[in-house]
Each structure stands twice: as structure tokens, then as C-alpha cells.
Amino acid sequence: xxxxxTRATPDQAIAREAAKGAAMVVMGVTQRPGEELFxxxxxxxxxxxxxxxxxxxxxxxxxxxxxxxEEATAETGA
Numbered sequence: 001x002x003x004x005x006t007r008a009t010p011d012q013a014i015a016r017e018a019a020k021g022a023a024m025v026v027m028g029v030t031q032r033p034g035e036e037l038f039x040x041x042x043x044x045x046x047x048x049x050x051x052x053x054x055x056x057x058x059x060x061x062x063x064x065x066x067x068x069x070e071e072a073t074a075e076t077g078a
Contacts, residue, residue, distance in 0.1 A: 011049065029058055
């Protein structure tokens with residue numbers, strides 16, 4: 001079943017739906033460059049809020065804003 005909520009943050013909406021008896025939560029996440037196990041605030045909040053198992057599916061893509069910052073750091077040597 002798919003549910004859409006418009007008056008909550010993404011993590012709150014996911015947690016609310018999971019509390020209705022979800023067997024599992026599956027989320028797509030984009031990993032941030034240079035950080036092996038960090039997936040962002042939404043995934044972190046969902047992991048803390050739900051009682052059922054959570055599967056995070058990471059993309060090979062890097063967020064554009066983060067990729068640009070990483071390139072700038074590499075160029076300046078900072």
C-alpha cells in the first residue's frame with residue numbers, strides 16, 4: 001500500500017505509516033561523498049523512530065551539491 005502525507009516532514013510521515021503495522025520500511029537514500037555510513041537526517045530519524053526493520057537502498061549517484069563541494073575541496077587542498 002502507498003500513502004502520501006502532505007502535513008508532516010518525510011520522517012514523521014514514514015514513522016506514522018510504519019506505526020500502523022508495517023512489516024518493514026524500505027527507503028531509497030543517496031550516500032554523501034566521503035562518508036561510508038551517513039545517509040542524512042531523514043533516514044537517521046526514521047531509523048530512530050520505527051520499531052520494524054528498515055532497509056536503506058543506496059544509490060551510486062552523488063548529490064550534485066555535495067559533489068561540487070568535494071571537488072572544490074580537492075582543488076584547494078583544504
